[in-house]
Amino acid sequence: MSERIMSGARTVVARALPGPWGRAVVLREGLAALLVGLVSGGLGAVGPAGPVPFAVIGLGAAVLFLLRRGLPGLALVGAAIGGGTLGSWLPLLMITSWSAGRRITRARDAVAVFLGSFVLMTAVSLLTDLDEMPLPALLGVGVGGFLLLAVLPAVFGRYRAQRRTLLIALQERNDQLLRERAMIARQARLRERHRIAQDMHDSLGHQLALISVHTGALEVDRTLTEGQREAVTVLRQAAVGAMRELRGVVGLLRDESTGDPQEAGGVGEIERLTGASRAAGTEVTLTRTGEVRELTPATGHAAYRIVQEALTNAHKHAPGAPIGVALRYEPDALLVEVVNGAGTPTTAAAVSGGQGLTGLRERTRLLGGMLHAGPAPDGGYRLAGVLPYDGSGSPVTDDDPDLPAAPAERLPKRRPALGCAVVVAGVLLSVLGLLLWGGVKFFESLDRATLPDTRFESFRIGQAETEIRDQLPPGSNLMTSSYRDAGPAAPAGTACAWFMSDHQPDQLASTKVSRLCFRDGVLVEKVHYRADD
Known part of the structure; x- marks a missing residue:
C-alpha cells in the first residue's frame, strides 16, 4: 500500500514539475521563483501587515511560478484569483498567462481556462472592491486589465510556440527531402552502374574469352617457333588478366559499397602490370x-x-x-x-579513343x-x-546535376502570425473601447457627485429632508469616499451626504467638499471644508 502511495506521489510530482531538472534548470527556476516570491510578497505586504502575510504571499507566488510548466492552467487560475485582490500578483498573472498560452495547445481547453480565470478574478474583485467602485466601472476595469495582463501575453506566447513548432517542422521536412533526394540519386546511379556492368560483361567478356581461347590454341601449335610461342603466351596472359580486371570492375560497378582492390585493380596489381610490360620486351x-x-x-x-x-x-x-x-x-x-x-618513331597509326x-x-x-x-x-x-x-x-550535394529537382514548397495553410495579429488587434481595440467607456463613466460619476454652490447656499437649516433630496444629484461613493473622514466630525445621530463643489480651489492637492447632515427628517447641518488628496 505504501509503495502504491509513493508511486502515485512521484507521478503527481513528475506531472507538476516536469523535467529534465539539470543543474542549469534548477538554478534558473530557483532564482526566478525566489525573485517572483520576493517581489510579490514585498509589494503585497506593504504597511503594518507583518512578516506572516509577506511569507504567505511570496510563497504562494513562488509555488505558482514553479507550477506554470507542468500545470499551466492551474497556475493561471491561482494567479488570477490572487490578482483579483492583490496588485502584487499582477506580474505573476502575466508570467502564468504567457506559459499557459505556450503550453495549452487545444483551443477548447485554452478558452475554458482563460474564461474561468476571468470569472474568478472578477468575482474576487467584486467581493473586495464593491463598496469603493460601482459595478459597471469594476467590470470595465476587470475586462480591460484581464485583456492586457492575461490575454495579450498568452497570444504572444502562443505565437512564439507555434512559430517554433513550424520552424522545427520545416527543418525536419527539409532534412527529409534532402535524404530522399540523395537516396533517389544513389538509386539512379546504381541502376546506371548495373546497366554499364551488364554491357561490359556481355560485350567485352565475350571478346576477351575468344582471345583467350584462340591464343591458348596457338600456344600448342607445333608450327610456331619458340619466340612466337612466347609472344602468344604473353597475349594469353594479358587476355586472362584483362578478364580478371573486367570481373573486378563489373563487381565494383554492381556494388559501390564493396570491392576488393586486388580484383578491381589496386596498388598491389601494379607489380603485375609492370611485369607484363617487361615480358613484352620493355x-x-x-x-x-x-x-x-x-x-x-x-x-x-x-x-x-x-x-x-x-x-x-x-x-x-x-x-x-x-x-x-x-x-x-x-x-x-x-x-x-x-x-x-x-621512343623510336613509328609509321603505324596507334589506336586511341582519346578519352x-x-x-x-x-x-x-x-x-x-x-x-x-x-x-x-x-x-x-x-x-x-x-x-x-x-x-x-x-558526396551528394544540392547542386548535383544527377539529383531530381526539388518539389515546389507549399506555404502552410495555417499562418500563426496572421491569427495572432488578428487577436492582438482585437485585444487592443477592446481595451481602447473600454478606456473610452471608462472615461465617459468617470465624467458621469464626477457630474453625479458635484453639487453647485448656489444650490448648496439655497438650502436652509430646518428644511425638510425630502424637499432637499429632490434637488440633490444622485451622488457617487467612488468620487467622495476618500473625503468623508477628512472634514469636521458629523453631529451625532445624523445621516450625511457628501458632494464635490463646482468651484474647486487652485491647489491641485486640495478638494472643496460639501456636506449635508439630516436628523429626524430635517437638515441640521451644512458645511464646506477642504480635503487634501
Missing part, C-alpha cells in the same frame, strides 16, 4: 618510397588506372622506350608518377586529387597523379 622499373599506407579501394583503383593508362600510352606512342614507375607515399597523399623516354586522360582527370577530381600530363624535358612523356589518402568519392 624496360620498366618500379620504385616505392615512404611509409606504405593502407588505401581505400577507390584510391588504390585510381592509382592502378593511372599506371595502366601511362603504360598503354607508352607502348602505343613510344614503343621500346624505357619506363619508370614511382609510388611515393607522402604524409597526406599518394603520388603516382610514370615517366617514359623518347583515357579525360577519364583519369575526372576520377582523381572526384577523389579530391589532381592529375598532370605533359612532355618530359628529355623528350619523353610524364603522367603523375596526387591521390589523397581519405579520398572516398564525391
Whole structure:
C-alpha cells in the first residue's frame, strides 16, 4: 500500500514539475521563483501587515511560478484569483498567462481556462472592491486589465510556440527531402552502374574469352617457333588478366559499397602490370618510397588506372622506350608518377579513343586529387597523379546535376502570425473601447457627485429632508469616499451626504467638499471644508 502511495506521489510530482531538472534548470527556476516570491510578497505586504502575510504571499507566488510548466492552467487560475485582490500578483498573472498560452495547445481547453480565470478574478474583485467602485466601472476595469495582463501575453506566447513548432517542422521536412533526394540519386546511379556492368560483361567478356581461347590454341601449335610461342603466351596472359580486371570492375560497378582492390585493380596489381610490360620486351622499373599506407579501394583503383593508362600510352606512342614507375607515399597523399623516354618513331597509326586522360582527370577530381600530363624535358612523356589518402568519392550535394529537382514548397495553410495579429488587434481595440467607456463613466460619476454652490447656499437649516433630496444629484461613493473622514466630525445621530463643489480651489492637492447632515427628517447641518488628496 505504501509503495502504491509513493508511486502515485512521484507521478503527481513528475506531472507538476516536469523535467529534465539539470543543474542549469534548477538554478534558473530557483532564482526566478525566489525573485517572483520576493517581489510579490514585498509589494503585497506593504504597511503594518507583518512578516506572516509577506511569507504567505511570496510563497504562494513562488509555488505558482514553479507550477506554470507542468500545470499551466492551474497556475493561471491561482494567479488570477490572487490578482483579483492583490496588485502584487499582477506580474505573476502575466508570467502564468504567457506559459499557459505556450503550453495549452487545444483551443477548447485554452478558452475554458482563460474564461474561468476571468470569472474568478472578477468575482474576487467584486467581493473586495464593491463598496469603493460601482459595478459597471469594476467590470470595465476587470475586462480591460484581464485583456492586457492575461490575454495579450498568452497570444504572444502562443505565437512564439507555434512559430517554433513550424520552424522545427520545416527543418525536419527539409532534412527529409534532402535524404530522399540523395537516396533517389544513389538509386539512379546504381541502376546506371548495373546497366554499364551488364554491357561490359556481355560485350567485352565475350571478346576477351575468344582471345583467350584462340591464343591458348596457338600456344600448342607445333608450327610456331619458340619466340612466337612466347609472344602468344604473353597475349594469353594479358587476355586472362584483362578478364580478371573486367570481373573486378563489373563487381565494383554492381556494388559501390564493396570491392576488393586486388580484383578491381589496386596498388598491389601494379607489380603485375609492370611485369607484363617487361615480358613484352620493355624496360620498366618500379620504385616505392615512404611509409606504405593502407588505401581505400577507390584510391588504390585510381592509382592502378593511372599506371595502366601511362603504360598503354607508352607502348602505343613510344614503343621500346624505357619506363619508370614511382609510388611515393607522402604524409597526406599518394603520388603516382610514370615517366617514359623518347621512343623510336613509328609509321603505324596507334589506336586511341582519346578519352583515357579525360577519364583519369575526372576520377582523381572526384577523389579530391589532381592529375598532370605533359612532355618530359628529355623528350619523353610524364603522367603523375596526387591521390589523397581519405579520398572516398564525391558526396551528394544540392547542386548535383544527377539529383531530381526539388518539389515546389507549399506555404502552410495555417499562418500563426496572421491569427495572432488578428487577436492582438482585437485585444487592443477592446481595451481602447473600454478606456473610452471608462472615461465617459468617470465624467458621469464626477457630474453625479458635484453639487453647485448656489444650490448648496439655497438650502436652509430646518428644511425638510425630502424637499432637499429632490434637488440633490444622485451622488457617487467612488468620487467622495476618500473625503468623508477628512472634514469636521458629523453631529451625532445624523445621516450625511457628501458632494464635490463646482468651484474647486487652485491647489491641485486640495478638494472643496460639501456636506449635508439630516436628523429626524430635517437638515441640521451644512458645511464646506477642504480635503487634501
